[in-house]
Amino acid sequence: xxxxxxxxxxxxxxxxxxxxxxxxxxxxxxxxxxxxxxxxxxxxxxxxxxxxxxxxxxxxxxxxxxxxxxxxxxxxxxxxxxxxxxxxxxxxxxxxxxxxxxxxxxxxxxxxxxx
Amino acid sequence: xxxxxxxxxxxxxxxxxxxxxxxxxxxxxxxxxxxxxxxxxxxxxxxxxxxxxxxxxxxxxxxxxxxxxxxxxxxxxxxxxxxxxxxxxxxxxxxxxxxxxxxxxxxxxxx
Numbered sequence: 001x002x003x004x005x006x007x008x009x010x011x012x013x014x015x016x017x018x019x020x021x022x023x024x025x026x027x028x029x030x031x032x033x034x035x036x037x038x039x040x041x042x043x044x045x046x047x048x049x050x051x052x053x054x055x056x057x058x059x060x061x062x063x064x065x066x067x068x069x070x071x072x073x074x075x076x077x078x079x080x081x082x083x084x085x086x087x088x089x090x091x092x093x094x095x096x097x098x099x100x101x102x103x104x105x106x107x108x109x110x111x112x113x114x115x
Numbered sequence: 116x117x118x119x120x121x122x123x124x125x126x127x128x129x130x131x132x133x134x135x136x137x138x139x140x141x142x143x144x145x146x147x148x149x150x151x152x153x154x155x156x157x158x159x160x161x162x163x164x165x166x167x168x169x170x171x172x173x174x175x176x177x178x179x180x181x182x183x184x185x186x187x188x189x190x191x192x193x194x195x196x197x198x199x200x201x202x203x204x205x206x207x208x209x210x211x212x213x214x215x216x217x218x219x220x221x222x223x224x225x226x
Contacts, residue, residue, distance in 0.1 A: 042218035100146035100212045106158030
């Protein structure tokens with residue numbers, strides 16, 4: 001089975017530009033998570049969806065960040081305008097969650113560099 | 116406040132030298148505790164789920180255990196290919212059921 005697929009794997013862009021990260025979760029999973037990983041702060045949850053509905057977006061750093069899940073097989077994380085401090089590795093993960101206790105499965109991330 | 120603390124931050128072992136990694140947690144209503152392995156340039160790879168105190172899981176040279184306050188990942192006779200960052204996460208049983216990750220232990224096994 002295909003795992004979680006993220007694109008692009010690397011993105012380098014200049015400050016102020018719009019950045020869109022994409023994620024295809026594992027087929028059959030009903031929950032999708034966006035994380036940001038840095039050396040200083042580790043893995044931080046940005047937002048998660050259950051059945052395509054945003055459940056917890058308390059980790060979204062500011063209004064420049066937005067996420068959508070238009071259907072069960074696709075999600076985007078958008079940063080507009082981007083800033084150098086947004087540079088990090090962004091991971092998408094999915095799981096099949098009903099009552100909790102199910103593991104998440106991660107993609108290989110998008111390494112984002114904002115110049 | 117729900118939180119996860121891992122120790123040590125980094126660990127260097129000689130090949131064959133067994134050791135343990137620690138994950139201490141405080142969470143309301145634990146739904147599950149998860150161990151992951153992360154290699155450079157890759158996403159975290161799921162290893163184990165533990166649900167209740169006293170539970171143990173094993174996979175090759177790895178064994179995970181759980182108490183009411185902490186979990187240990189025991190590595191028996193490690194090999195250089197076990198070198199990676201090991202992450203612990205908990206899922207809270209109240210609120211939004213979100214997962215909370217520790218900052219990981221960077222393990223280096225020397226040949």
